[in-house]
Amino acid sequence: MKNLNRRDFLKSTALGVSAVALGATSVKGADKTLSEDRIGILVDTAVCIGCRNCEWACRVAHDMPTKELESYSDNSVFKEYRRPDKTALTVVNQFENEKNPLLPVYVKNQCMHCERPACVSACIVGALTKQADGSVIWDDDKCIGCRYCMVACQFQIPSYDYDKSIDPHIRKCDLCFERRKKEKLPACVNICPNEALLFGKRSEIIQIAKNRIKRKPDEYIDHIYGEFEIGGTSWMYIAGKNFEKLKMPPLGNNPAPGISESIQHGIFAYFVPPVALYALLGTVMWITRRRNGENDEENILKPHDEKGENK
Amino acid sequence: MMMKKVYFLYIPLILIICIAGSNLLPKGLTKKFDADKGNFSKENQNNNLTHVESDFTNQTLTCKSCHETEYPTKNDPGLRKCPRFDMISKFPTFNKGPEVVDIKEMSDKYTDVVFSHKIHSQMSEMSIGCTDCHHYNTTGPVLNCRECHEQNRSREDVSVPDLKAAFHRQCMGCHKQWSHDNGCSTQCHSNKGTDVKNRDRQEMLDKKHPKVTEPTKMIWETNSAAGKIVTFFHNEHNQLFKINCNTCHKQENCTKCHDVNNPKDDKNPIGIKKSFEDHHKPCMNCHNENACEKCHKEKEMTPFNHSSSAGWTLKNYHSRLACEKCHGNSMPFKKLDNNCTSCHKNFAPGKFDHKLAGLTLSENHKEMECENCHLKNDFSKPPDCKTCHDDKSFPAQSPGKR
Known part of the structure; x- marks a missing residue:
């Protein structure tokens, strides 16, 4: 029985190790396949009026339970800071405007669809994938509910609908995958009365954002949040005040999976660790076998199991 | 004698040619004269943007206002991207605009949105004027938003907002404090079938802003260690130094002054509340010396006096000149010395x-x-005769006649 167990363990370890290695390489390959025309969405916080119509449209588009649109004009929700969760894939928060307290700043939060997504890198079963168009989507059937993506995400976005243990569902913005298949705009972009959410090619969107900052230097700080943050994101923001004050995490320009991936890739390149491990185990086995052969005649009565454990 | 007679015969002939010539002149030539006049009024307009009484259709435009390329062709016009303010050189006075505008874009679903144009245009004088909303206009009548803003949200060029956004931004940019209790359908868009529209219309027509009086002197009591009292002479900046209103009053709107939540008292009748930065910025834009004592004093400041401020009394001719004649047009004013020849270049011995x-x-x-x-x-000082003449002194003995 014991021999069988060990064999099973080794088998599964080898499989796991190679799976991680393969998974890592697939992530590495992802940014090579990113399209030149990939999606960019600009959130102009100076234009957003906090109507929260996007929250309503998002729920409707994703078949989530929602109240009537009229109820969304209730601004008492702004009293406390909210985060996207399994009941709301996007939320709008209100921030004070020091320049003019009568014109508050509103910031919409949702999955940023990173150019180098940490969640995809962390996903051990390859359920999350980065698409050529820039979106980060997932295969519900593959997801095992390990929640590694939740830990990996620096914006703390993915959440879980996990009421049944064998049926976990990731809940996060999918850039309206279903709607875009029908050549429709994402629901939030479509409903925004002020077009505070600008949908287009990422390269063009960045140019437009730069132009807006240039034209109104008094109104915006010279920073497009998401242009370079952790290697760039699909959703980008411009604002009149420091993004830290808008609770956007201050992140460097290095992609999140950078360090972990380089370690992984370095170690697992050319299948070195499994081969080394087997080589080591083989050597130990060979040495002990030889020693055993020498001692066999002397200790013929000693129980075999003990030696197995010593290994 | 004969020659003289011939000359006399020519006079009526010359007259006839002159009169016919002036009628035969191409129309463009007379227009050019108008345009020159227009240029002149543009100068005035820079001083006082929204007060110009001029023909709105007569804009001063050049090819370069619209075309970027040197040689625009039909296939490649090389149009500039939304030239905005550069395009606009003339404005009608707000009196010429409509009192109320009905926006009928969503007439199938909602009643017309009634916009009180009059009071908005009146109040726009406090801000940057008509251009605040009419941010793009070529020659001729005011353009409809539809001319530039596409109806379709998923479109090729997204640099210009679509029509829905263009309309909403006009209102919501300032009215961010829209009543969240009622939602869109009762604020601007009334659901069809209700009778809100007529009542609103009358209300808007009756609405008037109390006359905004221009302050002369403003005094602030502060907590600054440098000095408690700050005096600001509004009339001097405006009338004496002839500084444009919009040099300081940049992008102002109603909400900048009116906050329903702020307490009001006699000293602050409209409940204005400004940040430290906002308080100082208008002054610091020109007075960029980093000295608090310049404005913060223990006592109220006295009005501007050229002799005490500049150490040079204005007399005779100089007192009649406008500041910019000597100190230049740009703000802050150029500092001058007491040397006559730095302005009067032609002042030389003999000349x-x-x-x-x-x-x-x-x-x-x-x-x-x-x-x-x-x-x-x-x-600045009278000459001292003693450098040459031991026994003479000015003005008792003068080197000439008065």
């Missing part, structure tokens, strides 16, 4: 008629260098 200074020089002094009497070319 300067000393009579203008109120003293005709005697023959002995006429040909002398200026600095012989006015030591170091300092004209």
